Amino acid sequence: MSLQAIGLTKRFFDSKRGEFNAVQSVSFECSKGEIFGLLGPNGAGKTTTLRMITTILKPTEGTALVNGFDVVKDPRQVRKQLGFVSADTGLYDRLTPREILTYFGKLSKYPKEKLQPRIVEIGNMLQMESFLDSRCEKLSTGMRQKVSIARAIVHDPPVIIMDEPTTGLDVLTSQVLHRFVIQCKEAGKCVVFSSHIMSEAEKLCDRMAIIHNGQVLASGTLEELRAESGMHYLEDIFLNVVKETVSDVR
């Protein structure tokens, strides 16, 4: 298994709400050549879960294994296995995409002689040739997101984590991104894809988990979820699952 989340829990504290679990005992698995969707509304705990997997946040309880490396015990090795794409991560505005990709390629110890050909390859794949040498401050949102994706995969990681990567993108750029996700799957990568857009998940994900209030409420393939809920559309299934929890709580 390329990625295993085992009972991941993250406790937060703020003066108004007091202590609360942003993520509670979240477990899932994702294999090579699989796209796993993490679906949930805003504030469900998707980003926190992914931040724990990417070693940026330390789990309060539980752990995750990335290609066999433990995020708590061996975070540096975990980082070598990962590529992370998010809508809200920034770029170095004063650098060009080529410089950014070279920087992260070198930081990830990607072989020097292969780095420039790799950048050209990714540039072609994501249709970035025209702005590869323009400073990022001059790029549009879509272009920037492409740079973000390129940066995440420049070192050719076996596990790719995408946190709502299509947020704010137009249809055309989203289309490029979707194609890229499928290419990753075909290349045998393990892809974890978080989203609150159900149609996107329906189209891309092999398996998925619905997360709400920090807990996984349902998981499986689309067919399994349909069978379990008796509903056809993922949006209906999602609303049904979430509604049940809300009424349970009441």
Add this chain to the structure above:
Amino acid sequence: MTSDDFEEIKVVFAKDLIEVLRDYRTLIVMIIMPVIIYPALLVLPSNIAQHVKHDYKNKRYNICLIGDSSPAIEFFRKAKVLTLTKVLEDGNPDKLLAAHVADIVVTFPQEFTAQLQTIPKQSPRVNIYYDARRDQNLLALAEVRLVLSQLRGKIVQQRLDALGIKTPQKYELTFSELKVENKKSLASEPVRNLLPFMLFTMLAVSIIYPALDVITGERERNTLPLLLMSATKRHNIMYGKCLVVFLFGFSALMIGLSSIYIFIQLAGQRADDLLVMKFPLDALLMCMLISIPLVVTLSSLSILLASWCKTFQQGQGYFVPFLFMAMGASSVCSLPELQLSSGVAFIPVVNTALSLKEVLAGHIDVLWLSISALVTMIFAVYVTYLASTILDSERLLYGVTDSRARRRLSGDYGLEIMLLCFTTFFLMFYVGQTLQGWDIIVGSLFTQVLVILLPAVALLKHLNLPLVKTMSLKAPHPLSFLGALLVTPLCILLSIGVYNLQSQIVPAPEAFTTMFTRLIMDNDKPLWLCLLGIAVAPGICEELLFRGAILGLVRPKLTPLQQCIFVGVLFGLFHMSVFRVAPTGVLGVVLTALTVWTGSIYPSMLVHILNNSAAILMGKYHLEETFVSYWPATVLLGLVGLVLLIKAKPKKSDRLPESLGT
């Protein structure tokens, strides 16, 4: 450090260098300010002062004489800086001054000439009027006084001649003004006084922007998480960034110093003048060389500070006090008594300021300069490493914190320890010094109880921690007492040895070495009270603070070795003297180890009380040399004591608990 580490540092350095160079703000702080503003700040005040002095020298003052001034007129006409504008028989001096007819008015009695012929009952009165609000008039006043004294001299001579008295032969003394200049001095005095301040200011200003840009900027632009998700080691990221800040700081300093050099060559040289700005090429090169440790230190400190900031705006706020502190540190250069070859060589920032001062004055002591540079480098490496531990703080990245209760439950009492230390140090400084100033022995007794013991107990009570368990207030194995007793002479010998060793490197001034003896000898208190105030009270109260409260609070998080070092170092620093840090620190480590080993605070209390008592008695009866001469017996006793302590090792269940519970 492996080649991989160097490669990582190089990659981060190269990227940040390009990024910072592409920002126009960098050019302002790195080039425009050093080229124009700093040299102007250094040279212009001096040039203005020179012009003012020149004006003072060449200015002539208008003088007006009222009354019978005929005996004095010739003297006033001869005066160099005075121009006699009016001679009146009668007039109002205030009106003349107000109308700017004269800068100074001298009034003589109406029958002054006649009065001089006889010896009047009352001395003739000559009044001088001037506007005291104008400083320049003081020069005119001095000149008028000089003229009047010449007049008086002539009158006296005339009278002596009239009486037929010959004045004794005058001995003429020839004065020549010789300028005593230190030939070794690299720069003239105004430059030596101003340059350290300029250097510190230049440097602090020039590193603020790059430091904030490469660290806080990454945090604010949300690029930091990506960097932290890479497999690069955190400290290598920081070293790379620190190198960029260093390069910018050093470049700005080089440009600034070179501009100052050129400015002084073009505008600063004035021969035979006290305000001469002499800054030759060798001084420039030495300044560049000696400022390297300074740049390294301030770069690492700025990196640490920038790591704490969430936003650029917050960073700018934090950097204002940093700038003032840097400028304040340069003030040590104006302390004439402070030299590099004392304890200050080990204090980062201050040592580099002093190095600069000494080098510019021509005192180049290679040993101390090297020690100072080495200390600075180690300090900078450590500070940068420390900054790397803050870089991925969840609190700073995403505002994630634990509740206070949860933090304490996990045994994290860092904030509480900091609060306790700050409170105790603060009270020691203000309340303790006041009490001891009132009465050194009784004051010390009160200080121990009120300043040292009370805050520690109050904090533990506030935290609802059990005092007995936290402070290790439990009876130890009886052999532990005997072991501690036998180990005490060895502890004393160790303290003396460390103090002597430290004195080889950092010689304490005589005032310090005799201070303790004078403290005992010069007071009229009975010996038992001295022992109570300086030995027993500290032995109990300081132990309850350090080996009790602080050790209890760090126990859940640190290993026994870390506990000993942390509490020992804190104990050394608590004594607030550079010359006592090492011996008291080592003693602190030993006392902590004793508490950790025996599971009880009482053996360390015993050793502490005996150690302080021995210091008093040795000081009073001059027994130190005798004591040291018995070192073989001391070592033997110590070894026996250690064996007893090993034998008395408590069972696992009796050892100090890690968790404190409430």
